[in-house]
Amino acid sequence: MEAISKRSRIGEIRLERRMLKRYDLLILKRNVCNGCSLCIEICPKNAIIIKPAVANEGSLVRLPTLDIDEGKCILCGICAIICPLNALKTWVNNEKIAMFTQNEAFPYLIKKISIDKNLCGPDCEIKCEESCPRDAIKTIVERQNGQVKRISDIQVDEDLCIYCRACEYACPIGSITIKRPFEGFVKIDSDKCPERCHVCVDVCPSDAIKILKEGGIEVDKKLCVACKSCQTVCPERAISVSIEQVSHTPVKSSTWITLLQRFASSKVAMKEMATKSTAKRSSRIQTLQPTT
């Protein structure tokens, strides 16, 4: 009952800690996880271990697999916050929250998808549902003669949605707005990128990487969610991903700043630190103001 107990199966890893009045649970769904390794970069206790991907003749044969060391894990839940695919989730007393977000010690990432159903009409041909690489959008439509006459309902499964904006671009009407947690860019070193290798294409969760007819690969910046999956699986280390923007709830946390440096670019961390110290200075100045 004391330490964290772990149950590891093919499909998932469960870490749980049961106390009298508190139950902490962490589940890593192996069939959702694609080994992007953001959790490994950010884990403050270095408790997550990766077994690298297996590639054969340019194809991704097996995704990287993760394991968690229950002796090091403190169930802080930071990995679940950062996971772009929602493969890692944590609960405290059956509430889906991350322990470390209390007391403003850590922010939540801002990721939002909103569809204004009033704008949707029969002309759209429900391109959103078609274009979604994760099958996260489900529509209920009334058809007449094979044509869409009325859209009764559009549901987005936010568990599956990775905010790639494919639906946003595909929608002819513009009723979808998406806020991404990360913005970044991908750099490919074409000298290192081997011919006829498409491991990164296979792993990309938003299908953002295309093989060019003339050879080589190209990343569609519109769709890239900067999850770093391609960087992790590339057998030649030809890809580097840099996260340039992180959207999150406001916090006063040195933990956030130090962990930010681990997975985002230093520019982002510097900017946040500057904001933090300005805020601190201004709050101190406020207290010095004389009372009238």
Place this chain on the structure above:
Amino acid sequence: MKSEGTPRIGIYVCNCGGNISATIDAKRITDTAKNFEYVEIVETNDYLCSTIGQELIKTGIKEHNLNRIVIASCTPRMHLETFRRAVSSVGLNPYLLEIANIREQCSWVHNEVDSATTKATDLIRGAVNRARHLEELWPNKVPIKQKVLVIGGGIAGIQAALDVADQGYQVFLIERSATIGGHMAQLSKTYPTLDCSLCILAPKLVSAEQHPNIKVITMAEPMKIGGSPGDYKVSVKVKPRYVTEKCTRCGECEPVCPTIVSKEFDLGLIPRRAIYQPFAQSTPPIYTIDMDSCIRSKEVSCDKCFQVCNPKAVDFDMQPKTLELEVGSIIVATGFEQIDPRIIGEYRYGSHPDIITNLQFERLLINGICRPSTGKKLKKVAFVLCVGSRMKTMSTGRGVEHCCKIGCMVAIKQSLLLLKEIPDVEPCIFYQDVRADGKGYEEFYANAREHNVRFVRGRVAEIVPSNDGVVVKAEDTVLGMPIEEKFDLVVLSLGMIPSSGNEKLSEILGIHLGSDGFLLERHFKLKPVDSAKEGIYLCGCALGPKDIRETVLESMSAAAKALSFIGKGEFSASPEIAKILPEKCNTCGECVTVCPVKASVIFDSEVKINPISCVGCGICVIACPNEAIDLKHCTEKQLIGQIQGISQGDTQPKIIAFLDQNTAYASADYAGQMRFSYTSNVRIIAVPSTGRIGLKHILHAFASGADGIALIEGDGSPFTEDMLRKRIRQLSKDIAANDVEPLRLISTTTTIPQYNKELELFDMLYRRISTLGRIKVETRREIKEKLK
């Protein structure tokens, strides 16, 4: 120096009021002994130990200018000190005295006057030969540091520290966790009085903390102990707690810490933060940061606690410290742990929240008794006793053999406390035997039986969680039928084992562990808190399972012994120790390797023996390939002289028995006290330990007339049974190479009450050599030639 120059030996034979004179002809002895070399005078007396007897000796020394005394009397274990005092009073060094045991090991065990007298004469001749080579010796006196170290901050350590400190001496109380209090602080109420445990403990925590003579050092563990009794040098490593003494225990830091883990003090039932205190009355009253759970590391920062700490007590840069303490005495009170219940796999601990341990149940009582899985009221509770206890480890390979001693009483107590809180609850205790042996314990147990506590006699076979409860499968051996019942909660009574780190501590201190892993006391009945080392005392559950009352008794006892030790002010270390002969030593380091108490060290490319730590066992003397070590008061000259003296004389065959002076010799005395007889062909020589005896001595014995040799060592001696066996194997080969049958050499280990073992050994050896016959004269001559 009186020991130089020609020896002038006086022999005093005691009649012991008939105890000796009935079987031994003193006149014959006198007639023979006065012709021994260097003997000036031989006198007889009825009671040498009396005032008149002692006066006789003192007068003899003065009038005849004697410089060696041989007393033939009862065992030296009776009156050695008396006679030593007597001769010192007239200016003779007390180590110039030799006693021949002609009572317990002669007149009381042999019936025939003739052979008994011959044996007594031989013993006296041996004593005279030894006396010739005796030297003046003075004890090494060391001033004893007037400070005491107590290792372990549970009730045992706290009580010992208070007792010593109250007498005015300085005490260091070191504890490896963040607070003192130990397991007693975790209990709800104590049996049989049902006092609130923490309520009776807390005043002691405060007293220890505030006592001007006690320094409480938590997060501390001893790493290295050197020095010698009275002057122990201890290196203590203090782990950082990252909060300084500026802490006011305001508690503002706790709610802002974002990390939540489970509390060790509450055995995983209650959460705590990374910055925490184990319980409200933790002593010292300073918070601690558990850096393993805290999210801080070299790359990751978090300073929520630091931000809110007003007195600025949080110090993330705190470093581990090493303290060097110098103390006169050490008290070990390291307490116990419980076995891991998961080794009894069929009880399925850990698979269900309603299967808990008895210590967790205590915390459940404190934190609000309820059913752990639902939080609802308890209806049926099972107490399973002897989990991992009383298991024959040989057959099952798990658990421990010993009884935990407290399991029965704890289960009864917990049942009664349950009934107090929940009047209609149904407690059921699955027991093997109910052990209720203290004052008021049986009445406590009877009370439980009257109050609807159900008792089922049978060891639980299996515990199986099911959908709405936990099923316990056992056999009710009284009714003779199997039982399968569902309970809301199952409480496991776990076996008791010594604290982790006990082995390392015993190595550091140079004290022994018993076969059960607990610390070993010097003598189970008569020296229950002494360790093998002078000045180090043991108490509490570190020695073995016991309850709080017995723990307090032992800790008071250990404190009294420590006080008595340091109160003397000066430690007289026996001068009967090993000494290096530097001209023969080539610093090979063999003695360093074999020394059982690490008294021999190489320092500055010289071998040095610490005169205070050395216990004078003599193992190094034989180990040295260059014969560069000798043992004071059992020197080669003295020992060989005694062997030759005893082995001469006409009796054939002759058995020389080398007995270790503490145990085997005492056992032979005991046989004498019980008047058990054995053959007078056996002649006993006391040695510090049989490790002192090597091939040379055995050959001398055979050359001088012995036909059989016995080596008997006490259990628990630094010369262990393994070492003895190895020695005998080598000696058997060596004497065979000298044309002597290996069967003439025999050995065993023994304890004081096992005198039968010795007598049977003597008997066996006597029969063997009777069959083998005497050693041939030519063989003896050849050996004698070789020894020259």
